[in-house]
Amino acid sequence: MGYQATSVTSTPTTASALSVPYSALYLLLLLFYIPALFVPLMDNDSAHHANIALKMYLDGNYTHLIDQGKPYLDKPHLLFWTSALSYHIFGVNAFAYKFPSFLFTILGTYATYRLGWLLYNKEVGKLAGLILATAFAYVLSTNDVRMDAMLTGSATFAIWQLCAYIAHKKILHLVLAALGLAMGFATKGWVGAVVPAVAILLHLLYQRNWRMLFHGRWLLLILLFFVFISPVLNAYYVQFDLHPALEVRGKTNVSGARFILWDQNFERMQGESFSTRKRDVTFFLHTFLWAFLPWSLLGVYAMIARARIFIATRFHYQHALELITWGAPVFFIALFSLSKFKLPHYLNILFPLIALLLASHLHSTRNSPRQTKIYWYTQLFVLTGMALLGLILNLWVFPFQSMWVMLLAGLLLLVWLGTLFLNLEKSKRTIYWSVTGAVFFFFMHHTNFYPQLLNYQAGTTLAKLSTEKNITPDQVFIYQMDRSFSYDFNTAYLHETITLDRIKTLSQVNKNLWIVTDEEGLDRLQKSGIPFQQQFQAQDYHVSKVKWKFLHPDTRQEALSYMYLIQL
Template sequence: MKDSMSASERIFYRILLLMASLPILFTLPLDVIDIDSAQYAGIGRELVLSNDFFTLIDNGRRYLDKPILTFWTIATSFFFFGIGNIAFRIPAIFLSLLSVYSIYRITILSGGKERQGYLASISYLLAPGVYAMIVDPKIDVYLTAYLVFTYHFYYLGRKQNPNYFYMMYLMMSMGFITKGPISVFIPAISIGGDILFRRDWKLLLSMRLPTGIFVLVSLPALWCYFLYQNFNSYGPVFFLWIQSFGRFYREMYDIKFDPFYFYKSFSWAFFSGLVPMVIYLAFHSYQYIKSLGWKEILRKIRANEYKEVDFVIPFWVFLFLFLISFSRYPLPQYTYWVLPAAALYFGKIMEESLFQSNVARLRPSFLIAGLVYLVGYFLFPVFVSDVGILYYVFGAIGILFILLSAQLIPLEILVTLVGATLFFSAISLEFYPLLTSYQPSREFGSKIKELEPGEPVLYTYWMSNSKRSYGFYAERNFRNIYDKEKLDRLWMEKPERLMILPSEKLTQLQEMAGPDYEIIPVLEKDSYKVATPTISFLKKETRNLVTKKISLVWVKKKQGKSSKNSKV
């Protein structure tokens, strides 16, 4: 097999890359959902509207939980493109697609073939976890991109020019003020672990450590200074330690301990390549151990006979998954950080299994995920939502593409590519808009801006503080009304205001407000907690059983009336 690709092959693989990118590009106009994405969008909006770019404000209050770079990024996009859905999503999509290019380059720099680079890039785009972190952009989509850039510059420094190591440290520094020390911890255990395992002290000395550490600490030190100004010593301590490593021991993060949680999360996040990768690892590990034995393997390690093997990518995936399994604060997005490494490793498996190996036993396993995606695509209209004729036309075009291209590329790749592209595109174009229709915050926000322009606060009743999207789309902060005393005080200043509340609480609001107030409905919509949809919600037959109503109302104080409990 030739190491280089022909021009026609290269064009075809680039077409496949574009196809794999379509579901991500289709997310561009989608609404932000509660809580994290809407919260980050709101913080970015307040950064743009304020003159203080070093103090994060969330719903009118100082914010500490996450560092500043993500919010600077979102605010910059808002500044250039306007405050809205597209501007919010542009940075996440752009950095993710740029990291796809870096995955391709890492493959080439680490000794892989050009085709393997394309396969790794496609594998990354088709991973459910990658789609999940882009369709609902949180901090992790930015951290993952900076991690990929860190490894890209590491291999550039190792293979081409050691001065690239400075860019590696800068990417870690940017990751640090995105998510915290984890941006250093992951490269430390994979790159550092590889150097220690192979005892490659020459590489270590070439990595510009003294000056590189200065580059690394520069941005976190700057952010610590501003945190100290706002939160005293607790701000830097929280940023440098509690927010990241506290998840291993702090009671505030001790939700439950499941040592297999992150392995299960990784299984769905990398479902597109999981089955063949597990079979490949199990088979090759068994064969290698059987042929050599543990004693010979340990002797080779002691004799440093693996010094020419690159362990950076395997350590990034498997060593980190092992270590993170001790976290007592399980969140599935922690596994997203290893998806680039999994794609790089899987690209090698695909190149070896589908293009080089004569062993056909592994090949059927590559079809499993693609067939699941295709079945899911055609079952979507049956169980989830009615669709138009174009939905089936695109499905037929996808199957036709598989049949026509099977002579150019292995069927296993085509089935997974087309199946995942159709399935995730269906989510972007059909399911996600359906989902956000049960979070009517954008429609409510438009009506609020029309009826109550220029107001700084939106008032709510019996609404969770997690409903940040209503404040974002109304372009104002929101505050809950809990008692009549507060209602009287606020309505004394202005006798009529808009309010959002669950429709089932309308009677309770009227009872609390009393006869001095009139409640006039403006808008009512179906509502659901869309961030965590259940099976009952997904099924169209039972959806109306789990949804509720949410109302936008005028609360007006009747003229000539005054409350005995009001305070001036």
């Protein structure tokens, strides 16, 4: 079956046939991770979450989650707390919002490396971290920042510390595991704690380690976990439980503590609060194929290969195997597939485990000519396809605007193609080719494609214009449109929504009144007879859901709408 056992040990191995200069490859990743921190925030979830943190920052109230003036009862506080703190340090800007999640990306990558070292060897750990750090959706989570980077980093850290406790029995590992579980919970609720818990349960069941499974110190872990999540529980209690008359989602007597400890889980599984409730049981399977690029086909291959081994051995414990990296992804992908919610970023929390599974599989088959040949041609096909797509997007859809960016992209292209001529066995060349190809692809996107794409997000454009013209934020109101989260964030002010009657009243006494509106709102203002002093417009498009009509330069104008900044 092409599997060669490797010893499961926490001790680093000696020289390996798969050894590569990982430090140089990891440094290359900074070429796309760092630029991503400065790309403007996208409307929808990213800018939306940033504005909830902005409300905290402006008011100094860190217990209440407020969204557009209303209580926010959905996700817990950690992302908002860390973002608000970052605003205090770096100011209100895209970098400040993204930086805490970037730190958790580093944590998740490092924890994956250490977990791989613990379960297999140092070489597997380094490769797993590299695979994870170049997976498409993992990279995307540091650009279009939501809860995913924090959730993945926290959960992976918790799994690493739990495995370290099982191996070494040190209390410090138990304390840190409780902290990791609590951070996952404080980011997105129980999923951040349940995924590591199930992973460790499968680990102990596969090892038949009954003594550790029923170890009394797990009670200490549970106690510490609740101690660490107490700030979140207290914040929910203060905002909701102490105010039973508060109306939330059309209801009163809402318990915030009950919601995060109980109700949220069933909302997610039943698909409540989501527009997508289709029972497409294959959704997460085909989502994985793009979300884990460029490693997805090899990841599927590794999952199948490991399944065959488990079936052949009837799941009897083998010292060279572990069940965490296969069992947990299979269990949760099946669970997610049977639920009504279909959100692709829920896969991210499983990526570190799948990266470890793939790394261990590549390491164990490194001396098999047949296997390494399959891997090489698979990655040759996948990365060539990604590169061609990247070139189309950055030469035809949005041609390079910066000579320096284009020259560096060209240099990275040469480095990537140069791996074809390295005198290396296919196992090493596959890694070089995959990583340098991913660096080339993501560099183009974070330095050229996304910055140009965001030029079509009118909220960001009009916010820059407002700053340039020194428009006082409290003189600007939103009229007749969904809120532009990016406009609020980039002006560091949460603007009030206004009615036409109030516009008429204020325009009579305020000669410096500004309105942000869309095409329909502009039409109504014009028909109302209210005179304008100045009018600016910006092209607008839903940049998080691009379609062919927009991407094609010849039809792009037909796909655009407009937003306006008007002085009355």
